[in-house]
Amino acid sequence: MVEKGFHHSCLTAVRVLRVSLVDELEGQVNSLVEFLVCREVFTRDDREEVLCQLGPRMRVRKVLDILECKGEEAARIFLNVKSHYQYSKEVDPPQSREYSKAKQKHKEVLRRRSESMLFYNTRHGEKIQFSEHYVNLLLVDGHQGLENKRHEVLTFGQKRLCLQQKSAVHEKITPAELFSCAKAVRPVRKVLVSGVAGIGKTILVQKMLFDFGGNKDHLAFDFIIHMTFRDLNLIDEPTSLRELILRKNRHLAKELDNILANDNKLLIILDGFDEFRHYRSCDVDSFVTEPDEDAAVMEVIGSLMQGELLPNASVLLTSRPAAISYIPVGCIDRFVLIAGFSLAEVQDFFFRYFQDRTLADRMFSVVSANELMLTLCYIPAFCYIVCCILKESKDLCGGSPKTMTDIYVQYLVALLRSHTQARAETCLQDQRAGAIQQLSDTVLKLGRLAFKNLLEHQTLFYSSDREVAALEGSSLVSAFLDKTIAEEPGFTEEVYSFAHLTIQEFFAAVYCAVTDHPLPDALERASCPRDVSNSGHLDLFSRFLSGILSERNASFLSRQVGICCHKEKANAYREKIIRELRALCESGAHILNHLHCLFEQQDPSLALDVQPKMLRVNVSDETLSQMDYNAIKYFLNLTEGKISELDLTGTGISCDTLRDIQHLLGRCESLWLGENNLDMEAVQVIADVLKESENIVYLGLGWTNISDDELLVLACAIGVKKKLQELWMEGNRVSYRGLLSLSDLIPDPLKNVVAIWNDLTDREPECMQTNASITVNFTDDASWAEWQKWVFKRCEVSSNEKLLMVLHKVCNISTHHFEAQWTKTFYSQLSQLIKSRIESCTEEDMCKKLKKFDSFLEL
Numbered sequence: 001m002v003e004k005g006f007h008h009s010c011l012t013a014v015r016v017l018r019v020s021l022v023d024e025l026e027g028q029v030n031s032l033v034e035f036l037v038c039r040e041v042f043t044r045d046d047r048e049e050v051l052c053q054l055g056p057r058m059r060v061r062k063v064l065d066i067l068e069c070k071g072e073e074a075a076r077i078f079l080n081v082k083s084h085y086q087y088s089k090e091v092d093p094p095q096s097r098e099y100s101k102a103k104q105k106h107k108e109v110l111r112r113r114s115e116s117m118l119f120y121n122t123r124h125g126e127k128i129q130f131s132e133h134y135v136n137l138l139l140v141d142g143h144q145g146l147e148n149k150r151h152e153v154l155t156f157g158q159k160r161l162c163l164q165q166k167s168a169v170h171e172k173i174t175p176a177e178l179f180s181c182a183k184a185v186r187p188v189r190k191v192l193v194s195g196v197a198g199i200g201k202t203i204l205v206q207k208m209l210f211d212f213g214g215n216k217d218h219l220a221f222d223f224i225i226h227m228t229f230r231d232l233n234l235i236d237e238p239t240s241l242r243e244l245i246l247r248k249n250r251h252l253a254k255e256l257d258n259i260l261a262n263d264n265k266l267l268i269i270l271d272g273f274d275e276f277r278h279y280r281s282c283d284v285d286s287f288v289t290e291p292d293e294d295a296a297v298m299e300v301i302g303s304l305m306q307g308e309l310l311p312n313a314s315v316l317l318t319s320r321p322a323a324i325s326y327i328p329v330g331c332i333d334r335f336v337l338i339a340g341f342s343l344a345e346v347q348d349f350f351f352r353y354f355q356d357r358t359l360a361d362r363m364f365s366v367v368s369a370n371e372l373m374l375t376l377c378y379i380p381a382f383c384y385i386v387c388c389i390l391k392e393s394k395d396l397c398g399g400s401p402k403t404m405t406d407i408y409v410q411y412l413v414a415l416l417r418s419h420t421q422a423r424a425e426t427c428l429q430d431q432r433a434g435a436i437q438q439l440s441d442t443v444l445k446l447g448r449l450a451f452k453n454l455l456e457h458q459t460l461f462y463s464s465d466r467e468v469a470a471l472e473g474s475s476l477v478s479a480f481l482d483k484t485i486a487e488e489p490g491f492t493e494e495v496y497s498f499a500h501l502t503i504q505e506f507f508a509a510v511y512c513a514v515t516d517h518p519l520p521d522a523l524e525r526a527s528c529p530r531d532v533s534n535s536g537h538l539d540l541f542s543r544f545l546s547g548i549l550s551e552r553n554a555s556f557l558s559r560q561v562g563i564c565c566h567k568e569k570a571n572a573y574r575e576k577i578i579r580e581l582r583a584l585c586e587s588g589a590h591i592l593n594h595l596h597c598l599f600e601q602q603d604p605s606l607a608l609d610v611q612p613k614m615l616r617v618n619v620s621d622e623t624l625s626q627m628d629y630n631a632i633k634y635f636l637n638l639t640e641g642k643i644s645e646l647d648l649t650g651t652g653i654s655c656d657t658l659r660d661i662q663h664l665l666g667r668c669e670s671l672w673l674g675e676n677n678l679d680m681e682a683v684q685v686i687a688d689v690l691k692e693s694e695n696i697v698y699l700g701l702g703w704t705n706i707s708d709d710e711l712l713v714l715a716c717a718i719g720v721k722k723k724l725q726e727l728w729m730e731g732n733r734v735s736y737r738g739l740l741s742l743s744d745l746i747p748d749p750l751k752n753v754v755a756i757w758n759d760l761t762d763r764e765p766e767c768m769q770t771n772a773s774i775t776v777n778f779t780d781d782a783s784w785a786e787w788q789k790w791v792f793k794r795c796e797v798s799s800n801e802k803l804l805m806v807l808h809k810v811c812n813i814s815t816h817h818f819e820a821q822w823t824k825t826f827y828s829q830l831s832q833l834i835k836s837r838i839e840s841c842t843e844e845d846m847c848k849k850l851k852k853f854d855s856f857l858e859l
Contacts, residue, residue, distance in 0.1 A: 010075035014067055022060045025082070029059045030264060032081070034312075041077050042066065051187040102255040103222050109251060110224065111213025114206050130210055135349045135380070137200045138339040139173040139193075141181075173336060175208050176216070179267075179314055181334055188333045190305065193318045195338035197501035198381025201318040204338065205271050208316075221314070222265040225249065229276035230460060230484060230495050232301065238294040241309060260291050264312040268304065274323035275460055275497075276301075282326060306331045320501075340378045349380070353387045363390045370400055373407065375626060381500040389414045403600045404540070405547020408506040412443070413560045415479045440562040442476045447511025450504040454541060455520055459501060463494040480507070502540060509544035513554075513565045519545075539593050547600035549573050577601070578609045585612035588645060592619045592628060599631040607638035615639060620649040620672070621794060621802070629657055636664050642695055643668045649700070649794075650675040650802070655682040666693040672700035674728070683710040687717035696724055702754075703731035703809065708738030715741040722749040731809055734758040736765060739774060746773045757809065778820075785822040792829050800837055800846050807834075807853045831857040 014021070025032060033050050036042040042050075046066055053059045067075050117130050179188045195201050205226065212224050225245050232244075242260075246253055259266060273279055278298040287308040288295045295303075303309040305317065306328055319327065329335075341349065350360040350367075367373045367386060376382035385407070392414035401407045416439055449467040453459070461468050471477045480503060481496045498504035512519065522538050547553055554565040577597055584591045595617075598606055619632060636643065646668045653676050658665070665671060666689050673686070683706060690696060706714075711734055718724045727742075727750060734755060742753060753774045760776055778784060795806055807830070834854045841847045 009072065010079050011068070011072050013079065014064060014075045018064055021064065021082075022057055025060045025063075029063065033059075033063065034264060035081050036063075036078065039077055039081060041070070041074050041081075048186065099222075099255055099258050102252060102259070105251055106223055106249070107213045107215060109213075109249075110209045110226070114209040114213060117206075130206060133352045134203070134207060134210075135341065135345050135352060137204055137380070138342060138345075139175075139178075139204075139336050140339055141173065141334070141336060175204060175211065178316065178334070178336060179220075186333065189312070189314050190307070190332050191314075191316050191334045191336060192324070192327065192329070192332045193316065193336045193338060194321050194324055195318075195340075196379065197320055198379050199338045199340050200380045201320075201338060202271060203380070205269055205316075205318060208269070220265075221267040222262065223252075223259050224267045224269060226269045226271070228484075229270065229272045229274075229279075232297055233275070233277045233460065233495075234493060235297045239297055239300060240294050241288070241291040241300055241304065244297075244300065260310065263310045266310070267314045267316065268310075269316045269318075270301065270305075271318050273317055273319035273327065276323075279323050280326050282328065302328070341380060341383065342378075346374075346377045346383060349377075349383050350387065353384070354391070363387070366390065372403070372627065372630075373401065376404075376407070382502075385411050385500070385503075392418045402602060403547050405506075405544050405550070405553055405600050408503070408544065409548070409553050409556060411503075412506075412510075413556075416443075416476070416561060418479075437562060439476065442471070442474045443507070443561060443563060444511060444514065445470050445474075446477070446480060447507045447514075450498065450507035451511045451517070454504060454508045454538075457537070459497050459504065461496045463496075468496060505541045506544050509541055509548055510557075510563070512545055513548040513569065514563050516566065516569075536593075539596075542593065543596045543600050546573065546577065546597035550601045550603060552602065574601070574603075574606060577606060581610045582612045584618075585610065585616055586614050588616040588618050588647070590618050590620075592622065592624075592631070595619075595631040595635050596628075599634045604638050607635055610639075614644040615642070616645040616647075617643065618645070618647040619651060620647045621651075621798060623650075623652040624648075624657075629661065633661060633664065636667075641667070645670040645672070647672045648676070649673070652676060653682075655679065655685060658682055658685040662689060665689045665696075667695055668693075669695050670698040670700075671696055672698075674700045674702035674704060676704055678704040678706060678710070680710055680713070683713055687713050690714065690717040690724065691720040694721060694723060698726045698728075699724055700728040701732070702728050704729075705732065707733040707759075708735055708741075711738045712741045715745060718742075718745055718750070724749055726750070726752045726754075728754045729758070730754055731757040732759075734760075735762050736760055737762060739776075740765060742774070743771075746771060778823075784820070785825075788822050788826040792826065792833075795830065795833060800841060800850065803833075803837065804846075804849055804853075811853060811856060827857050 030051070033042060033047050037044065037047050049066070050059050050062045053062050063078075067078055115130055117133055178191050178193070181188050193201060193204060209224065209226060212221070226248075227244060231247070235244075242256065245256065252259060273282075276282070276298075281298045282302040282305065286295075286299055287306070288300050288303040289308055291310065300309070304313075305315060317327070317332075347360075347364055350364045351357060354360040354363060367377060367390075373386055377386055389407070389410045401410060445467070449461060449465075449471070452467060453461060463469070480498060482499055484495050485492050498507070511517070520538060520541075523542055548557070549565055549570040551570075554570065558564050577594065581591070581594050581598065583589075584594055617632065617636065619628070622628075624632075643664070646665070649672045653673065655678075662685060665686075676682075678686075678701070686699075686701075690699075701714075706729065711729070714727075718727075722745075732755075735758070739753070739755060739760075742750060746753065751773060755774060755776050756778065758776070791806070791810055795803055798806060810826075810830070831854060834850050834857070838847055838850050838854065841850065
């Protein structure tokens with residue numbers, strides 16, 4: 001009876017065969033699920049539920065569980081489908097053989113296209129084998145903030161160490177693992193890889209193509225289609241996805257229908273989103289759903305990115321951080337950030353570049369002795385620039401570089417020397433003079449091209465552009481510009497870009513320095529406190545300009561390249577630095593980029609000429625790198641006397657850095673260190689400063705995570721000199737027991753202690769209940785209005801991530817004080833700010849969080 005029932009019940013058969021089915025189907029579960037969806041046995045929701053399971057065996061089990069719920073008819077179709085599927089695997093029909101042939105042919109094509117390095121400039125006819133020169137890149141989950149106000153390369157310099165440390169405790173991502181994530185709650189199909197210019201995004205893409213073409217099994221796709229936005233820029237007419245694929249893959253024409261039908265085994269790589277001329281228009285609401293449907297190129301790409309077109313296909317998108325805010329990030333399943341090289345990989349790069357272990361070790365020793373150069377080498381393109389300098393000079397021709405400009409000036413001279421050396425040996429003296437003039441003319445033409453396009457936020461130039469046409473015939477151009485051929489049916493166009501974004505900024509600064517062209521308007525407005533139009537886009541350009549106009553670099557360029565800076569412009573720029581630094585010091589406005597401009601000049605007399613009435617240095621709310629601290633120290637070490645205010649709030653300052661600038665901290669009258677995570681060791685450095693300083697009157701340690709133990713150390717230190725009058729330590733872990741350690745210091749010298757938002761859950765001592773010097777709650781006092789203005793000012797310049805952190809803190813004001821005028825004003829301003837952020841926010845999760853606070857503030 002049981003035997004008979006087994007034959008007549010497909011559902012019973014599925015139950016009995018469950019264990020063997022898991023073993024049998026684990027290698028083909030994804031395609032089997034697609035088959036079941038096509039036969040309408042499974043819904044799309046069923047498919048998603050299966051694909052969310054971790055690992056193929058868990059997915060098979062989920063399939064069997066779903067069949068249990070769907071009943072006998074579903075089980076019968078499943079067993080028929082399984083049998084048919086097994087037969088089709090055993091007997092390879094002619095179509096499948098053609099599919100396999102196309103797959104192998106495509107791999108051969110990709111292998112051939114990717115076998116030579118595509119990234120670095122090479123001399124004509126020279127080939128650099130990818131396999132011999134590829135160095136591993138560090139990939140980590142995450143992305144740079146969408147509201148990035150500073151120059152992205154400079155911002156990355158601050159984040160690099162954090163990312164390197166993160167990689168030590170979190171598993172590194174390999175290129176093969178980009179589409180497999182154990183923590184994902186849904187299949188990873190859309191991946192965004194971001195990174196600053198020169199960090200290796202295109203190299204990562206080439207690595208994937210190279211591995212796939214070499215039959216590396218770790219990329220579980222049948223086909224990879226590679227498109228660049230440089231090529232897509234040339235398309236003006238309506239097009240279809242089919243046409244886009246076939247533009248450079250005609251060999252796939254016969255099998256393309258099958259490839260697109262099997263889209264769950266297809267990966268489409270879209271490289272260089274930030275270079276797309278339509279990148280601001282990809283969040284489309286008019287979709288294409290069929291591969292043969294014609295539409296504007298931005299609609300085709302937007303539909304592909306948002307999953308409306310080939311929803312089961314995988315898409316890898318690469319972009320610089322500057323363009324991320326224009327990506328419909330709600331459709332992205334995984335964000336990956338390229339974090340550059342580790343120290344070991346920098347050494348590996350040197351060896352692969354110089355191809356001689358002894359020489360590579362010697363050159364690496366030269367770089368290791370220069371903190372600035374070593375820091376830059378963590379970005380692959382910078383590493384290449386440094387190697388170029390060392391290869392041509394075998395040393396540092398202009399002395400050891402101290403600034404960014406020094407490095408780029410030496411890079412320019414090194415490549416010019418390489419370009420002209422062979423020719424110079426055979427030239428007569430008068431011919432050499434003519435050659436130098438020709439070089440300087442070409443440098444200026446490159447500078448004009450760089451300057452004009454930098455102001456327009458353009459990094460790609462076309463052969464039809466007038467400035468590009470002016471460079472025709474110059475063999476020097478290939479040393480600094482990358483050229484790619486963009487093919488269109490019926491014609492081709494050459495597309496140029498500087499080898500790295502910062503090289504474009506450097507050439508733009510050279511052009512501005514040696515011609516009578518006025519400074520960009522954005523630089524003229526740069527001294528306005530917190531100018532909202534100052535996005536940081538020209539920060540590095542302004543530093544290069546300052547360095548080129550310095551006497552030492554101007555002289556060096558004149559001797560080596562034959563270009564001379566305008567003396568009047570150099571003098572005017574020096575006066576501008578002095579005037580603006582003085583104004584910023586006196587107003588307490590943000591000053592960091594001006595300090596860098598001063599540092600690039602390397603002229604102590606400039607700092608001495610600033611002489612502000614009040615020396616206030618505000619570098620708050622930006623995670624500072626060692627290069628930033630070098631610029632700060634350079635300026636303050638050249639000044640004398642008291643520092644009225646030093647604001648290091650939210651800079652991520654470490655104990656080692658505090659110790660490094662300890663001699664400067666003691667000169668401060670007001671010292672703000674809030675929103676930095678300070679451990680006991682860091683607090684001990686602050687205590688040492690308090691024990692020795694005759695100047696510190698105001699100290700801010702709000703939201704620094706200090707507790708009673710750290711406060712006790714500070715209390716002992718305050719009692720030594722007894723100069724501190726105000727201590728702000730809101731938002732920490734201090735209890736009433738900790739506050740008792742300050743009782744002997746109140747009211748002399750401490751006249752005001754602010755301890756709101758601390759762990760004041762223990763019983764308040766009687767001696768503190770009548771103590772007016774310690775504030776543990778808000779009051780109706782109008783003095784809080786100044787605090788409110790300070791906090792709101794910081795909210796305005798914060799990224800959305802930072803704004804949320806501040807909102808969590810400041811929205812904790814007791815309802816008892818909602819009627820105070822300063823509270824009403826404060827919350828009204830915050831509400832307006834949040835609404836404006838919500839309107840411009842492109843990240844769904846961030847919008848939800850901001851809306852929660854908006855709702856709270858409207859109550």
